[in-house]
Amino acid sequence: MDQNRQGARASYVALSIFVALWILIPSAVRRFNREAFVEFQAPALLLLGKSRDMATFWEKKSRSVEEMAAAGRDLARINAALEIKINALEDIRRENVRLREITRYNVPAEYMSVVARVATRDSSSWWQRIVIRKGRNDGIRPGAPVVFGNTVVGRVTAVHLTTSEVDLVTSPGFRCTAYLEGDDQNRIVLVNGVASNSLGTAKARVSVIPHDYFMPAGQPARVFTTGMGGVFPSRLVLGYLDGGTYATQVGNFKESLLIPSRDLYNLQEVSVLVPLHQNPGEALMQGDQFQ
């Protein structure tokens, strides 16, 4: 029995020494350790995501021919409508190029779009994240914006070999600048995630709303990215203002909550917009896995 107690005491002492060493060792060692455990889990996550896709595939394959024919007909109609839209956008693009040539406007940094499937979702009060099945091997870099259509989903926070972690718009670590629909002066507001404290839908906070801003009547005001800072392209939809705006404690500005325009926990696929040229913010993020 005494031997057991002595052994336990020695273990506690060893643990205390290890804790002290753990705090003192360079952060690179801790990061390597974290990375090793992430990579250990990565194959299982990939397998999980792929088996989900397989289940969906077989579920769809089991549908009747009539159902498939109806779906094909609907798709053909949608395609026809989209073709008209594409032609209109092509006209606008040509006009845009012509105007840029006239004004010698510098083309903003272009993005490379990488489509990725969602492997798993994970959320708590302190984080709202998804893990996607694309990583460093596919050219994804930390800080890259993640979108679905023209809707912002979040931002890549950590990149591993075959997977990446994405902080959602509602995650406390997320922040960006935005414009409000109906504000003709295009004044900048701030959007940042809020620590979730209820079982309801996670939301973000829109702050620094000017006092004289009023939401357009009869429809929820949309919130767009500004394109400043070089992270998000401009005019992407972040979400909608939730109900009314309310004055802050100081009273100089108003605040409101932001509802993401898509159900972020039901996304199956997202696009990562990887900037072709590294921007300064991205360089700062490298090595900081928590932001």
Place this chain on the structure above:
Amino acid sequence: MGWAWLILLLATYPWLLGADLASDTLASSSLVFFISGTCLIAPCRRLKRWQAILFAACLGFLFEARRPIPDGALALSLVAVSIFLSSNRQLLRNTPGMLWAAAIVNTGACLIWFVASSHVSPASAGDLVGHLLVQLLLAGVVGSVALVPIALTQNATLDRLSIPPAPDTP
């Protein structure tokens, strides 16, 4: 057998993956299906102390790896718990004792990661007491309910590895 802890970790991993899947379905409610504390109970009865320590550290690091929790906060706490449990095996002699231990360890470990996460989060912890209580309640219930199937899997693995039931003194 020196590698028993690693083989046991591989045998336990499907449960951790299952918990991640359950967290995935609970994602819209911001709750995490946490079972790392529960997975520690049965191995602490039979593994040697150093093996239980390595097993506990890996359990903690696996949970921390993809989440913004300060490095080692949970892993080192689980190591301390594993030292305590493997030094007081009489607490885990019967099933009610194990169930109590699972609920307490799982809830305690959940509290540790929740508090540790608040240190690296830019958000304030002011209004989160309610959510913390719900998360702890879930961890306690899940810890007790999941113990039996997890312990069965782990004991079957240890039996196949011919690890004898641990004596009262390690």
